[in-house]
Amino acid sequence: MSLDLRPDETRGSYSTSPTVRSTWRAGRAAVLLGLVMLAVGLLIVLITPGGRESRHLDPADTSLAGSKALAQLLRARGVTVDRVDSVEAAVAKAAEGDRLLLITATWTAGDSRLAGLRGDRLIVGNPYLTELAPGVRTLPGGSRERSREPECPLPAATAAGSVFIGGSVFSGPPGSTGCYPAGKGWTLVSYPNAGGTTTLVGSGEFMTNMRLSEDGNAALALNLLGTAKAITWLVEPEQPAVGDLAGPQGRSAYDLMPPGIPWAVGMTAITVLLVALWRGRRLGPVVMERLPVVVRAAETVEGRGRLYRARRARARAADSLRAGTIDRITPRLGLGSGAGRHEVVAALAVRTGQDPQQVGAALYGPAPADDAGLVALAGYLDAIERTVSEH
Structure with a gap:
C-alpha cells in the first residue's frame, strides 16, 4: 500500500506572514488606548489649578467649594475673621475676648475643650453633636439639598427667605427654634446656651463661593455671622500638595529630582508601548487544512x-x-x-x-x-x- 503525501494542488494556499494591515489591526487597540490615556492625563493637568485640592468651607479657598467670598463680605462689614485648623488655636482665640465660634470641621465633634467655650457658636454640617450641642438629636436619613422656605419666626431666617440648604436633619431641645423643615425635623436649629446662642445647620453649601449669590444664601450667612465683632473659623486641617513639599533651601521635591528622571520615565513609557505592540501582534487567521490521507487502524x-x-x-x-x-x-x-x-x-x-x-x-x-x-x-x-x- 502506497501513501500519497503530496499536497492537493487544487486547494488554495495562505500566507501566514504578518502584513502592514494585519499588524495595524492587531495593535490599533493598544495605540488608541495609549492616546486616550495621554489625553486624559493632559486634561487633568490643565484643569487642576496648581495641583491643589479645593478645601470645603475654607475662608481662604477661592475654589467653588471654598468660602472666601463670604469671608470678604464679613471683613467688609468690619468683622474680624480668623482662620484656625486646630482645637488648640480655637481655644487660644477664645481667650482674646467675645468671639463667635464657627465650626466647619467634622473631626471636632467629641472634643470637650470646644464644648466648654462660652459665647455664640455656629456648627455647620456636623451630625455628631453629643458634646457640642447637648439636647440636639440628629435624625436618620438626612435630606436632599435644595431651595427651602424658612417657615419659622427666627429673624435671621425670615429676613433671608428661601435658602439652598439640606444635609443633616435635627430635632432641637425644648425652647429651640427650627427652620427650613425637612421630613420630621429641621435643617437649621437655634437655641440659647449658657453663654450665648448655639445654631446648627445641616449643610454649609449655601456658604460656598458657588452658592453664595443664589436665593437668600448670602443674607442668611451674614445674618448668622455678621452680628459678631470677631469670628474664629475652625476648618479642616489642610493637606499639603505634592508640589508644596519643601526641600533644602526652599526647593520643592521636583527640584530635587535628577534632571534625567523625566527623560527616563518618558523612554520607559515608549518602551512599554512598543513591547505591547510587538507581543500583541497576530499572525493571521488559523488555516484549516485536511490531511492528505486517512488510514484506518485495521x-x-x-x-x-x-x-x-x-x-x-x-x-x-x-x-x-x-x-x-x-x-x-x-x-x-x-x-x-x-x-x-x-x-x-x-x-x-x-x-x-x-x-x-x-x-x-x-x-x-x-x-x-x-x-x-x-x-x-x-x-x-x-x-x-x-x-x-x-x-
Whole structure:
C-alpha cells in the first residue's frame, strides 16, 4: 500500500506572514488606548489649578467649594475673621475676648475643650453633636439639598427667605427654634446656651463661593455671622500638595529630582508601548487544512503484520502479542504493573485452572518456529484473555 503525501494542488494556499494591515489591526487597540490615556492625563493637568485640592468651607479657598467670598463680605462689614485648623488655636482665640465660634470641621465633634467655650457658636454640617450641642438629636436619613422656605419666626431666617440648604436633619431641645423643615425635623436649629446662642445647620453649601449669590444664601450667612465683632473659623486641617513639599533651601521635591528622571520615565513609557505592540501582534487567521490521507487502524495493523511476515520476524511478532496480553490481564488479576513472571503465571493459572508450565510457556517461552506456531500462540493468548475477562 502506497501513501500519497503530496499536497492537493487544487486547494488554495495562505500566507501566514504578518502584513502592514494585519499588524495595524492587531495593535490599533493598544495605540488608541495609549492616546486616550495621554489625553486624559493632559486634561487633568490643565484643569487642576496648581495641583491643589479645593478645601470645603475654607475662608481662604477661592475654589467653588471654598468660602472666601463670604469671608470678604464679613471683613467688609468690619468683622474680624480668623482662620484656625486646630482645637488648640480655637481655644487660644477664645481667650482674646467675645468671639463667635464657627465650626466647619467634622473631626471636632467629641472634643470637650470646644464644648466648654462660652459665647455664640455656629456648627455647620456636623451630625455628631453629643458634646457640642447637648439636647440636639440628629435624625436618620438626612435630606436632599435644595431651595427651602424658612417657615419659622427666627429673624435671621425670615429676613433671608428661601435658602439652598439640606444635609443633616435635627430635632432641637425644648425652647429651640427650627427652620427650613425637612421630613420630621429641621435643617437649621437655634437655641440659647449658657453663654450665648448655639445654631446648627445641616449643610454649609449655601456658604460656598458657588452658592453664595443664589436665593437668600448670602443674607442668611451674614445674618448668622455678621452680628459678631470677631469670628474664629475652625476648618479642616489642610493637606499639603505634592508640589508644596519643601526641600533644602526652599526647593520643592521636583527640584530635587535628577534632571534625567523625566527623560527616563518618558523612554520607559515608549518602551512599554512598543513591547505591547510587538507581543500583541497576530499572525493571521488559523488555516484549516485536511490531511492528505486517512488510514484506518485495521489497515495499519495489517500493514505491520505484512512487514513482519515479509521479514519473517516471528520472534518480534510473538513478543508484541505476549506483551499486549500481559499488559491487559495484569490489572484484571489484581497485580501491579511491576509484577514478576512467577506472580503473573501463578495468578493466571489459578484464575484459568490451566497448567502453570503451559501458561508460562505461552507467555514467556521461546519464539514459534513457523507461521502455524505463531497463529496457534495468538489463538491461545486470546483464549486466556477471554477466560480472565469472563471470570
